[in-house]
Amino acid sequence: xxxxxxxxxxxxxxxxxxxxxxxxxxxxxxxxxxxxxxxxxxxxxxxxxxxxxxxxxxxxxxxxxxxxxxxxxxxxxxxxxxxxxxxxxxxxxxxxxxxxxxxxxxxxxxxxxxxxxxxxxxxxxxxxxxxxxxxxxxxxxxxxxxxxxxxxxxxxxxxxxxxxxxxxxxxxxxxxxxxxxxxxxxxxxxxxxxxxxxxxxxxxxxxxxxxxxxxxxxxxxxxxxxxxxxxxxxxxxxxxxxxxxxxxxxxxxxxxxxxxxxxxxxxxxxxxxxxxxxxxxxxxxxxxxxxxxxxxxxxxxxxxxxxxxxxxxxxxxxxxxxxxxxxxxxxxxxxxxxxxxxxxxxxxxxxxxxxxxxxxxxxxxxxxxxxxxxxxxxxxxxxxxxxxxxxxxxxxxxxxxxxxxxxxxxxxxxxxxxxxxxxxxxxx
Ligand SMILES: Nc1ncnc2c1ncn2[C@@H]1O[C@H](COP(=O)(O)OP(=O)(O)OP(=O)(O)O)[C@@H](O)[C@H]1O
Ligand SMILES: [Mg+2]
Numbered sequence: 001x002x003x004x005x006x007x008x009x010x011x012x013x014x015x016x017x018x019x020x021x022x023x024x025x026x027x028x029x030x031x032x033x034x035x036x037x038x039x040x041x042x043x044x045x046x047x048x049x050x051x052x053x054x055x056x057x058x059x060x061x062x063x064x065x066x067x068x069x070x071x072x073x074x075x076x077x078x079x080x081x082x083x084x085x086x087x088x089x090x091x092x093x094x095x096x097x098x099x100x101x102x103x104x105x106x107x108x109x110x111x112x113x114x115x116x117x118x119x120x121x122x123x124x125x126x127x128x129x130x131x132x133x134x135x136x137x138x139x140x141x142x143x144x145x146x147x148x149x150x151x152x153x154x155x156x157x158x159x160x161x162x163x164x165x166x167x168x169x170x171x172x173x174x175x176x177x178x179x180x181x182x183x184x185x186x187x188x189x190x191x192x193x194x195x196x197x198x199x200x201x202x203x204x205x206x207x208x209x210x211x212x213x214x215x216x217x218x219x220x221x222x223x224x225x226x227x228x229x230x231x232x233x234x235x236x237x238x239x240x241x242x243x244x245x246x247x248x249x250x251x252x253x254x255x256x257x258x259x260x261x262x263x264x265x266x267x268x269x270x271x272x273x274x275x276x277x278x279x280x281x282x283x284x285x286x287x288x289x290x291x292x293x294x295x296x297x298x299x300x301x302x303x304x305x306x307x308x309x310x311x312x313x314x315x316x317x318x319x320x321x322x323x324x325x326x327x328x329x330x331x332x333x334x335x336x337x338x339x340x341x342x343x344x345x346x347x348x349x350x351x352x353x354x355x356x357x358x359x360x361x362x363x364x365x366x367x368x369x370x371x372x373x374x375x376x377x378x379x380x381x382x383x384x385x386x387x388x389x390x391x392x393x394x395x396x397x398x399x400x401x402x403x404x405x406x407x408x409x410x411x412x413x414x415x416x417x418x419x420x421x422x423x424x425x426x427x428x
Contacts, residue, residue, distance in 0.1 A: 004268035007260060008295035010314075014056035014110050016067060020260040020288065021252030022054055029058050029218075029247065030071050033180060038245050039212040040204055042231060043220040045249040046375070046385040047318055048289025051220040054249060055182050056081070058218065060110045062180060063119075076118045076177035080170075081106040085185040088192060090199045094166045097181070101126045101170060106182075118177045125173035163203040171211045179215045186221035190230040197230065201238035208242045223322065225375045251286035251386075254419050260288075261295055268299040274421040276304050279409035282418040283308050283395060285386040290315055308395070308409075315390030322374050329370060334359070338367050342376065343391045346383040346414055389414065400424045 002018060013019065016026060032038055043051045061067040062077035080100045087093045100106060102123050104115050161169075170179055189200050207215045221227040233239050251257075258277055265272050280298070284290035293314045297307035323335055334357055341356065342348045348371075354364035371377050378384045389411055398420070400406030406422025419425045 002263070002267065004264040004295070004299055007264035007267065008292045008299065010289070010292055010296065012052045012056055014053065014060045016057055016061060016070075019050065019053060019057050021256030022050065022057070022249070025054060025247070025249060026057060026061060027071065029054075030061060030073060032245060032247075033058070033062070033216045033218070034073075034075065036213060038243070039208045039216055040242065040244045041216070041218040042227070042244050042246045043218065043249065044224045044228075044246060045220075046287060047222060047322075047387045048287055048315065049249050049251070050288040051222075051249060052184050053288075055184070055218050055220055056110065059106065059180060059182055060112070063107060063110065063116070064112050065114075065116075076116065078119050078122050078174060078177055078179045079106045079110065079182065080179060081109060081182045081184070083184045084188045087188070090163050090193075090196050091161075093200070094161045094163050097163075097166050097170065098126065098130075098161065101173065122173050122177060125175070126169060129169045129172055163199055164206060167203060167206050167211060167215070171214055174214045177214075181215065181217045183217065183219040184221065186219050186227035186230060187223045187225075188221075190226040198238050201230075205238050205242060208239075223375055225373050252288060252291075254281055254286065254425060257281050257284075257286040257288075257291055260291055261298075264295045264299065270299055270302055272298075274423070275407060278406075278419045278421050278423075279304060279395075280308070282408055282410045284311060285389070285416070287387065290387070290390075304409075305395075309393065312390045312393060315387050319388055319391060322376075326370055326374065329367075334367055335370070338371060339376065339388060340391060342371070342383055343388050344413065348377060348381045350381075386416075398428075401426055 006018060016023070019026070029041070033041065043055060045051045059079035059081060061071050062073055063079050067073075078101075080097065082093070082096055082100065087096060104119055104123065107115055107119060189197060193200060204217060207217060219227070219231075231239060231244055233242065233244070252260075258281060261272070261277055261280060276298075280291070280294050284294050290311055293311035294307050297310040298304070301307055319339070323332075323339065326335070329335065337357060338348060338353055341353065348368065350361050350364040350368055353359075353367060354361045357364070368377065368381060372379065375385055376383070376388055383389075392411060394412050395409045396412045397407055398410050398418070400420035400422050402424040403422050406420030406424055408418060408420045410418045410428065415428050417425055417427050
C-alpha cells in the first residue's frame with residue numbers, strides 16, 4: 001500500500017499507518033490530551049526515535065476526519081505546530097503563533113485537504129480580536145512595519161504583542177473547539193532565550209492554570225536533557241506545582257521493526273532473508289530513524305554490510321554534530337575519546353576516563369557532566385542513547401545460544417537484546 005520511499009523516508013512523518021509500533025502510544029496520547037486535567041505534555045526519547053513524528057501524527061489524527069473516527073476523537077481540534085530552532089525571542093514566537101492561527105499553516109503541513117469550518121472560524125475570530133484590540137488602542141500595538149489585518153493574504157507582521165496576550169487571543173478565538181500547540185526543538189529555548197526563558201514558561205503556566213479546558217501543549221526536542229532543564233519544576237521555577245505529563249518512547253519491538261523492513265523490501269522488490277532482517281534489527285537497535293536509513297540503503301545496494309555501514313555513518317554524524325554543539329569545552333579530542341570508550345563499553349566512569357586521558361578526576365567529571373547534558377549518558381555514566389554505538393563498526397557474527405543454529409550480526413561486548421535468524425531473542 002505504501003511505497004518503500006515512504007516507508008524508509010528520512011523525513012518526519014505524520015501518517016498513522018507509517019508509524020510502526022506506535023499505535024498504542026497514539027491511542028494513549030489521544031486519550032490523554034482529551035482529558036480536562038492534563039494540559040502540558042513532554043515526549044522523551046533518544047535521537048531519531050520518532051518523537052517529532054509521533055506528535056505530528058497525533059496532530060494529524062486529531063484534525064483529520066477519517067482518523068478522528070478511527071481513533072474516536074470527539075472534539076474539534078485546531079493544530080498549531082511550531083519548531084523553535086529559528087524562534088529567537090518571545091516577540092517572534094508571538095507573531096509565529098498568531099500567524100499560524102491565521103493561516104491554517106499546520107493543517108496544510110499535515111496534508112489535511114479539507115480545512116474544516118471550525119478552523120476557518122477560528123482564524124476569523126483571531127482577526128476580529130486583533131482588529132478590536134487595535135481599535136481600542138489597548139494591549140495591541142503595531143510593530144514598526146505596521147500590520148494590516150485585512151481579509152487578504154498579506155498579513156504584515158510583526159505585531160508587538162506579548163505571549164500572554166497571544167494566549168488570551170488564541171483562547172478566546174477557539175470557542176467551541178480546542179487548540180493543540182506542538183513545540184518541537186524545545187532545547188533552543190533553554191539555550192538561546194537567556195533571560196527570556198521565564199516568559200516562555202509563564203506562557204505555559206498561564207495555559208496550564210487558566211486555559212486548560214481549551215488549549216493543550218505537546219512538547220519535545222531532539223536533545224532531551226536541556227528541554228528537561230527548561231521544564232524544571234523546582235520551587236524557584238515558573239512551573240513549580242504544575243503537572244507535566246511525560247511520555248517516553250524508544251526503540252520499537254522486534255516484530256514491528258521486522259514488519260517495517262519487510263513492508264519496505266516487498267514494495268521495493270528486493271531479496272532478503274532472516275539473517276539479514278535479524279542482523280539489521282540488532283545493529284540498528286530498532287530505533288525507527290536508524291531502521292529507515294538502513295532500509296533505504298539496503299534497497300539501494302542490496303548488501304547487508306554496506307547498508308549497515310551507511311546507516312552508521314548517518315547516525316554517527318548526528319552524534320558528532322551534537323558533540324560539536326557543546327560550548328565552552330577545552331579539549332575536543334578528549335570528548336572523542338570519551339565517547340568512543342562509551343560506545344565500546346556502554347558505561348564510563350570519571351576514574352576510567354581520567355586514567356585513559358591522564359587528566360584529573362575533576363576534569364573527567366566535567367566531561368561526563370557535559371555528556372550527560374547532551375543525553376549521551378545518565379547520572380551513573382551508563383550509555384543512555386544507543387545512537388552513540390553508531391561510532392563503532394566492529395560487528396561480530398554470533399550463533400544462537402538457544403538452538404545453536406540461528407545466526408546474526410551483533411555489536412561486540414554490548415549487553416542487549418538481540419535476535420537470531422532462528423527468531424530466538426536473547427539478552428546477551
Ligand atoms: N514509528 C516509526 N516507524 C517508522 N519510521 C519512523 C517512525 N517514527 C519515526 N520514523 C522515521 O524515523 C526518522 C526519525 O523520526 P523523527 O524525526 O520523528 O524522530 P525524532 O525523535 O524527532 O528525531 P530527532 O532526534 O532527530 O529530533 C524519520 O525518518 C521518520 O520518518
Ligand atoms: Mg525531532
